[in-house]
Amino acid sequence: MSNDKRPHTKGPRRSRPVTPSRLVAFEVLMAVDVDDAYANLALPAKIREFGLSSNDAGLATELTYGTLRMQGFYDRVIANAAARDIDTIDLVVLNILRMGVHQLLNMRVAQHAAVDESVNLAEHMASLGAVGFVNAVLRRTSRHDLEDWQEFITKDISNADERLAALYSHPVWIVRALKQSLEAEGRGEELENLLASDNLNPRVTLVELPGFVDANDEVEGEPTNYSPLGMSLNTGGDPTRFARVREGVVRVQDEGSQLAALVLSRHHEITPGEKWLDMCAGPGGKAALLAAEATLGGAELTANEVIPGRADLVRKALAILPDVDVVTGDGVDIGLDQPNTYDRILLDAPCTGLGALRRRPEARWRKSPKDVGDLTALQAQLLTSALHALKPGGVLAYVTCSPHLAETRAIVEGALRKNQNVSELDARAVLSDVAMETMDIAGDSQSVQLWPHRHGTDAMFISLLTKSE
Ligand SMILES: C[S@@+](CC[C@H](N)C(=O)[O-])C[C@H]1O[C@@H](n2cnc3c(N)ncnc32)[C@H](O)[C@@H]1O
Numbered sequence: 001m002s003n004d005k006r007p008h009t010k011g012p013r014r015s016r017p018v019t020p021s022r023l024v025a026f027e028v029l030m031a032v033d034v035d036d037a038y039a040n041l042a043l044p045a046k047i048r049e050f051g052l053s054s055n056d057a058g059l060a061t062e063l064t065y066g067t068l069r070m071q072g073f074y075d076r077v078i079a080n081a082a083a084r085d086i087d088t089i090d091l092v093v094l095n096i097l098r099m100g101v102h103q104l105l106n107m108r109v110a111q112h113a114a115v116d117e118s119v120n121l122a123e124h125m126a127s128l129g130a131v132g133f134v135n136a137v138l139r140r141t142s143r144h145d146l147e148d149w150q151e152f153i154t155k156d157i158s159n160a161d162e163r164l165a166a167l168y169s170h171p172v173w174i175v176r177a178l179k180q181s182l183e184a185e186g187r188g189e190e191l192e193n194l195l196a197s198d199n200l201n202p203r204v205t206l207v208e209l210p211g212f213v214d215a216n217d218e219v220e221g222e223p224t225n226y227s228p229l230g231m232s233l234n235t236g237g238d239p240t241r242f243a244r245v246r247e248g249v250v251r252v253q254d255e256g257s258q259l260a261a262l263v264l265s266r267h268h269e270i271t272p273g274e275k276w277l278d279m280c281a282g283p284g285g286k287a288a289l290l291a292a293e294a295t296l297g298g299a300e301l302t303a304n305e306v307i308p309g310r311a312d313l314v315r316k317a318l319a320i321l322p323d324v325d326v327v328t329g330d331g332v333d334i335g336l337d338q339p340n341t342y343d344r345i346l347l348d349a350p351c352t353g354l355g356a357l358r359r360r361p362e363a364r365w366r367k368s369p370k371d372v373g374d375l376t377a378l379q380a381q382l383l384t385s386a387l388h389a390l391k392p393g394g395v396l397a398y399v400t401c402s403p404h405l406a407e408t409r410a411i412v413e414g415a416l417r418k419n420q421n422v423s424e425l426d427a428r429a430v431l432s433d434v435a436m437e438t439m440d441i442a443g444d445s446q447s448v449q450l451w452p453h454r455h456g457t458d459a460m461f462i463s464l465l466t467k468s469e
Helices: 020-035 039-050 054-069 071-082 091-106 111-125 128-142 146-154 160-167 172-184 188-198 243-247 255-265 285-297 308-317 331-337 369-389 409-418 427-434
Strands: 205-208 230-232 250-252 275-278 300-305 325-328 342-348 390-400 422-425 461-467
Touching: 020 039, 020 054, 020 091, 020 111, 039 054, 054 071, 054 091, 071 091, 071 128, 071 146, 071 160, 091 111, 091 128, 091 146, 111 128, 146 160, 160 172, 160 188, 172 188, 205 255, 243 250, 255 285, 255 342, 255 390, 255 427, 255 461, 275 285, 285 300, 285 308, 285 342, 300 308, 308 325, 331 369, 342 369, 369 390, 369 409, 390 409, 409 422, 409 461, 427 461
Parallel strands: 275 300, 275 342, 300 325, 342 390
Antiparallel strands: 205 230, 205 250, 390 461, 422 461
16 A cells, blocks of 8 residues: 555646635644644634534534544554655645545545545645645555555554554553453453543533523433433534523533532532532532532532632533632642531542543643653542542542543542541442432442443533541
């Protein structure tokens, strides 16, 4: 495949405008690479800037997210079709090629359109020499379908983890971390399913904040399987078309995040006057749900966040729940400053986010094993602080949106070892009371690990802890 020497000629072309969806996707890919932008923030902004129709917005989203997720695999295809090391290809050209390969191998775009549109984009964005290169590489790519390329790319990889990493476009260290976590539950055989799920678009789920919404509301959605407050937006599209979403009483929130908040708020009946703390609250998704639950039960919530800009987002998220005290501070200090103060604490710890790869398509390429080391040190400190701030007999939920064992069980077990007066509660029993349907939670710990492939949620980890005097 790499030895195609057929000459190609570039006839005279008239530059057409680039289709807006492709232009938006291309600009977001460049912003992700050059400015370290987050696609989930940059894309909606670009879609608004270009005033894309909902069809074009859908196409731009598929192009951006699909290309970013599958980048590792596509780079192997491109290196082969170009017979060149990927590092020698200019970034503009490389991103045009990645988008082209995505259209050829994973979208229902006609071959000629995928190639022509990419060449057209190159005419606008790249050097003259690059235009012929894009044309040639994509034509070579188009001679084989996805299955052929998968076989070709993996044929010489004998290590099973490396093979899956190449095939499902994940860094190999992430494949190994996910495998370890599944194996710890006795479910190692689910790895391939999980990796495939990471490459799919998550459905949009909404939460109805309790205490605000009546049953016959205007939001068209189906109840989610597990969260009693969740709705799936099967029709897709922009949820802000619903007035209730614009008002903030219905919000976009992953079903796993809803369950994590509810396992804490519904662990036992609320006694009026209880004090609750959300220690790492930004941007405020779970704080909003906790605040609504606290308001109904007569508890008082304090939401803390260390980054001032993110604390502002929490204030915005809680605008319709004005009784919450939002403070900016380092969670690590709260334990010493306010010992034995809170009846319930949510520690939704900063983490690698390896459980939300579906939503953050570039994240897998940005994280490194070093991040795990830095984050676990912070997680342990925050948990120590949260345990100090917890009243004896109180309940603390330690939550991550990562299933990495170093960030989940290892942190909890470290805290249990260090603190004789701390014990773990049965989060699974609480979950089974909260959830609308039985959930398949595997392994024999007391904590809960959710999974995209098994539950359709982000891979949230939830452990409940308590302390005695
Ligand atoms: C996983 S996010 C929390 C998500 C949030 N619970 C939600 O549902 O929207 C972790 C948050 O912790 C914040 N954070 C990081 N280090 C912190 C610290 N030392 N003290 C308090 N917050 C911290 C981060 O800025 C980030 O906003």
